[in-house]
Amino acid sequence: MTGKAQVVVFASQKGGSGKTTVSAHMAVQAELSGAGPVALVDTDPQGSMAKWWNARASSVPAFARISVPDLGRDIKLLADAGYRLIIIDTPPAVTSTIAEVITHADLVVLPTRPSPHDLRAVGPTVDIVQMQGKPLVFVINSATARARITGETAVALSQHGTVAPVTLHHRVDFAASMIDGRTVGEVSDSSRSAVEVANLWAYLDDRLMRMRASDPRDLLDRPPRSTFEADILSPATAGMSGQEVEEDEDALENQPGYALAAAGAPPPPPGPAASANSNWDGIDRRKADSGPPPGKPDRRRASHQPFGRRFTA
Numbered sequence: 001m002t003g004k005a006q007v008v009v010f011a012s013q014k015g016g017s018g019k020t021t022v023s024a025h026m027a028v029q030a031e032l033s034g035a036g037p038v039a040l041v042d043t044d045p046q047g048s049m050a051k052w053w054n055a056r057a058s059s060v061p062a063f064a065r066i067s068v069p070d071l072g073r074d075i076k077l078l079a080d081a082g083y084r085l086i087i088i089d090t091p092p093a094v095t096s097t098i099a100e101v102i103t104h105a106d107l108v109v110l111p112t113r114p115s116p117h118d119l120r121a122v123g124p125t126v127d128i129v130q131m132q133g134k135p136l137v138f139v140i141n142s143a144t145a146r147a148r149i150t151g152e153t154a155v156a157l158s159q160h161g162t163v164a165p166v167t168l169h170h171r172v173d174f175a176a177s178m179i180d181g182r183t184v185g186e187v188s189d190s191s192r193s194a195v196e197v198a199n200l201w202a203y204l205d206d207r208l209m210r211m212r213a214s215d216p217r218d219l220l221d222r223p224p225r226s227t228f229e230a231d232i233l234s235p236a237t238a239g240m241s242g243q244e245v246e247e248d249e250d251a252l253e254n255q256p257g258y259a260l261a262a263a264g265a266p267p268p269p270p271g272p273a274a275s276a277n278s279n280w281d282g283i284d285r286r287k288a289d290s291g292p293p294p295g296k297p298d299r300r301r302a303s304h305q306p307f308g309r310r311f312t313a
């Protein structure tokens with residue numbers, strides 16, 4: 001731990017895993033929850049974090065222009081200036097520079113997408129972190145709702161370290177909100193993405209608080225995280241308590257009558273039972289099949305044709 005400030009480094013050799021997105025969101029959420037003042041540091045020459053911050057209307061979290069060789073000195077200056085949390089974004093690489101940044105970390109967060117390519121790429125970053133004996137948390141980012149690979153990714157990662165019990169799902173607002181320097185919560189604080197971000201920060205905040213506690217008795221007064229029970233009970237979707245995992249709105253099995261149609265039965269007739277479970281307003285607007293328009297050939301697939309093939313003969 002460095003003075004009064006804790007340093008969280010977001011690192012991953014894999015490009016596009018979510019380092020900048022997740023670190024910016026955690027910084028804003030930390031300020032919001034009273035864990036600030038927060039200072040952001042961008043050590044990536046691409047400067048994505050700096051560009052996002054420049055587009056921001058709000059001046060919190062603060063942005064600190066620091067070069068890696070001066071990091072140790074400047075972290076101390078920030079701590080002396082009253083910053084309690086320093087969040088560092090890093091480039092997609094495994095270099096001596098990244099290793100140097102990690103030497104200053106109290107906690108390393110490794111975002112990863114739930115894909116085989118991303119999983120294969122985490123090894124070198126994990127090695128650097130473990131060689132330095134730093135605490136590490138994996139965050140599964142950009143997951144597809146209800147995809148089995150998310151749970152499998154969590155299991156695979158858990159062989160190498162702690163996996164955050166909160167998964168960030170793939171949603172357009174993560175990218176869209178950052179265009180003008182905001183976060184998902186600053187666009188809509190009740191969106192599913194915003195809830196996930198708040199829950200992920202609650203988890204990281206809890207980890208950091210436990211590191212800060214010099215006396216175990218400090219921990220006794222603190223109530224457990226509100227999502228703790230849900231996290232324990234279902235690690236793959238944890239942190240999403242109080243909301244459903246995003247449903248695929250077009251999923252075939254969600255369509256009315258799917259189960260019956262799949263079983264070869266006709267759809268149920270409109271009636272009280274149907275109206276209780278659907279938006280049916282009591283008026284049957286389905287039209288009887290009257291065939292093709294007058295004078296036009298019937299081009300609908302004949303029942304003997306295999307699916308997807310056209311017969312010219």
Ligand SMILES: Nc1ncnc2c1ncn2[C@@H]1O[C@H](COP(=O)(O)OP(=O)(O)OP(=O)(O)O)[C@@H](O)[C@H]1O
Nearest residue numbers: 015016017018019020021092142169170171174175
């Ligand atoms: N949960 C998400 N849902 C949708 N889009 C996301 C999500 N997380 C990240 N993205 C998008 O994926 C892209 C890569 O994310 P980001 O820039 O945060 O990754 P990175 O690890 O910082 O990349 P680099 O390694 O190049 O610095 C961005 O366009 C971002 O908006």
Ligand SMILES: [Mg+2]
Nearest residue numbers: 019020044048
């Ligand atoms: Mg980045």
